[in-house]
Amino acid sequence: MRLSAYFLPLLKESPADAQIVSHQLMLRAGMVRQLSAGIYSWLPLGHAVLRRVEQIVREEMERAGCQEILMPSVQPAELWQESGRYEAYGKEMLRFLDRHERPMLLGPTHEEVVTDIFRRCIRSYRDLPQNLYQIQWKFRDEIRPRFGVMRGREFLMKDNYSFDLDFEGAKRSYDNMFQAYLRTFKRMGLTAIPMRADSGAIGGDMSHEFQILAPTGESEVFFDAAFEEIDFFADDLDIERLKELYAATDEQHDPSACPVPAERLRHGRGIEVGHIFYFGTKYSKALGATVTGPDGDDVIVEMGSYGIGVSRLVGALIEANHDDKGIIWPESVAPFRVGLINLRASDETCTAMTSDLDAKLRRAGVSTLYDDRNESPGVKFATMELIGLPYQVIVGPRGVKAGVVEVKDRRTGETVEMSPDAMLDRFAR
Numbered sequence: 001m002r003l004s005a006y007f008l009p010l011l012k013e014s015p016a017d018a019q020i021v022s023h024q025l026m027l028r029a030g031m032v033r034q035l036s037a038g039i040y041s042w043l044p045l046g047h048a049v050l051r052r053v054e055q056i057v058r059e060e061m062e063r064a065g066c067q068e069i070l071m072p073s074v075q076p077a078e079l080w081q082e083s084g085r086y087e088a089y090g091k092e093m094l095r096f097l098d099r100h101e102r103p104m105l106l107g108p109t110h111e112e113v114v115t116d117i118f119r120r121c122i123r124s125y126r127d128l129p130q131n132l133y134q135i136q137w138k139f140r141d142e143i144r145p146r147f148g149v150m151r152g153r154e155f156l157m158k159d160n161y162s163f164d165l166d167f168e169g170a171k172r173s174y175d176n177m178f179q180a181y182l183r184t185f186k187r188m189g190l191t192a193i194p195m196r197a198d199s200g201a202i203g204g205d206m207s208h209e210f211q212i213l214a215p216t217g218e219s220e221v222f223f224d225a226a227f228e229e230i231d232f233f234a235d236d237l238d239i240e241r242l243k244e245l246y247a248a249t250d251e252q253h254d255p256s257a258c259p260v261p262a263e264r265l266r267h268g269r270g271i272e273v274g275h276i277f278y279f280g281t282k283y284s285k286a287l288g289a290t291v292t293g294p295d296g297d298d299v300i301v302e303m304g305s306y307g308i309g310v311s312r313l314v315g316a317l318i319e320a321n322h323d324d325k326g327i328i329w330p331e332s333v334a335p336f337r338v339g340l341i342n343l344r345a346s347d348e349t350c351t352a353m354t355s356d357l358d359a360k361l362r363r364a365g366v367s368t369l370y371d372d373r374n375e376s377p378g379v380k381f382a383t384m385e386l387i388g389l390p391y392q393v394i395v396g397p398r399g400v401k402a403g404v405v406e407v408k409d410r411r412t413g414e415t416v417e418m419s420p421d422a423m424l425d426r427f428a429r
Contacts, residue, residue, distance in 0.1 A: 001336070002358075003371040003383075007044050009033075010383065021216050022315035023148030025327050029387045031314075038145025038153030045387060046314065048335035050156065053313050054135055056187050056332060057158045064180035066133040066160050071113045073137060077103035079112040083286045092140040106139040111283050111305055114161045118301070119289040125165050125299065128291065129173055133160030135310060149315045150271075156311040162304040165293065167280070170302035174206065174278045175239040177306045181210050181274050182232035182242075184308065189330030190320060193223045193270060195247045208243075210274035214320035217269030220250035225264040271316045274308045327388030328411050336369040338427060339389040341381070343396035345374045354395045357405070357420055361393075364428035385410070393423060 007030075014024035026032050031046030042050055058068065077095065080086035086093075086105075094106040107113070114132055122130065135158045145153050162173035178194065185192035190212040197209035211221050224245040230237070246260045249270070258265065281300045283289070293299040321328045331337060338361060342354040351372075358370040369389060371380045377396075384392050394406040404417045407426070418426070 001369050003369055004373050006369065008387075009043070010386065018148065020147050020150065020319070021322055022150060022318035025318055025322060025386070026148055026315065029327060032149065038142055038151070040149060040152060040154075042311075045335050049314050049317075049329070049333055050311060052333045052335070053188065053317070054156070054158075054310050057184055057308055057310060058135065060180050060184040060187070061133050061158065061160060063183075064131075064176055066131040068134065069114075069117075069132050070134050070136060071107075071110050071117075073107050073139070075105050075107045075110075075113055077105055079116055079287075080105065083112050083115075083283055085112070092142065094139055094141050107136075108138055108140045109305075109307075110134070110136070110159055111161065111303075112287065115283045115287045115289050115303070118163055118284075119287060122163070122289075122291060125291050125293050128163060128165050128301070129169055130163040131160055131173060131177075132163075133158060133306075147315070149311050150319075152311070155309060158308040158310055160306045162306075163284075163289075164302045165291065165299060167302055170278055170280070170304055174276065174304050177276050177304070178208065178239055178242070179232065179237055181276065181306070181308070185210065185212055185273070186232050188313070188317060188333055190273075190317070191228070192273070193221055193227055193247050194242065195221070195249070197275065206278040208276050209272050210276075211247075211249075211270030212273050212316055212320060213268045214271050214316060215269060216319045217271045219270055220253075220267060221247065221270040222250070222253045222258070222260075222265060222267045223247040224260050225266050228266070271319060272309075273313050273316050274306075276304070276306045278302075278304045321388070325382075326386035329388045329390060331390045334367075334388070334390050336367045336389050337391065338366055338368045339384040339387070339392045340368050340370040341377075341384060341392055341394045342370070342372055343377045343380070343394060345372060347397055347400075349400050350395055350397055353400050353420070357393065357395065357424070360424055361427060364424060366427045391427070 009030045011028045015027055018024040018027055030043055032040040032042055035041055077086055093108055096104055098104050137154060138157050139154050142153050145151055164170040164173055182192055192210045192212050194208045194210050197207045226245050280302050284301045284303055290298040290300050317333060318327050340358055342350055344350045358368055361368045388410060390410055392408040399405055403419060405420055405423055406415050406417055407423055408415045
């Protein structure tokens, strides 16, 4: 993609109402624009990151055996009345009447809808277990939306729901998702700390939230160093041991009662990006989701719910990966892998070489943003630093004469010279 044709409305200064780093940088880098309080349009650069995050989430859900569906955003109030949550949920739920005066709502979550799907379609224990997921926009009418996409009213969320015959099966589903979440965040270059949590409005008896570490996180967290040493991708991962490892926010942490030796206690700042719940028969009983068991009797199924804030993750990734110049994207979620910079667009030899490299990189399957604008080198470098692509390939008159290009690593700042062929070989691997 040529930057001269790319829709990238950059800002030189951060808007006054942008209070945290991710909000400031998403606006400055042309990733989003606010439509209304807590409601954002995602522009090409931001949308590209959002889709990469979404794809990692999707791949890990399917690796864990989940099946993707898509449920409506608009839901009938009668389902929520049946579960008993319609009045209890509060003003965060946006309620309205359709043209026939039937009460409807804009879904803040989908436990009722998915349970209704299950009760209409599944009859026998032989069809269990089931784990259905979606990636869907949701709306919660926050009283004080703030911090950009970190706490908006409309947000993209991955939510999935497990159905099992008994507690043992439900626990296996819960533990399966516990590991899937750790894998998901690790693939994005994030360190995630699972913590016991309150179930809140979802309800349930067992719950963990996942805090990713970021210098500008919302709360201070304390945890056992063992979290940094575990291979979350191992087939024999001991989930029970992971659950027992110490992890607490500053509100829960008591230094005098902490069981972790000082030399193994780590602390940092965390941002919640995921939450998993086991709630047994809370919804299945209320909505009559049963199956015929092995002995022919009806059994109320056991359920769990698992959420990841996909759009929130984009903000959290920036909070964990930035410097004073801008964003530093991990390769796995970067909108483009390479930023190709022509230092002198008016020089025919520079332009010919850069255009040739752009074509070759794209043919090799390397996502590239080619800065072909007639701007000064300083402006081009500042743009690439701000939008945070993992690598910059720099073509200038001196390099063209010497037959080399400069390759800069955005994270480390290291710059090396290499031949165009060597550069292409490096990125095509």
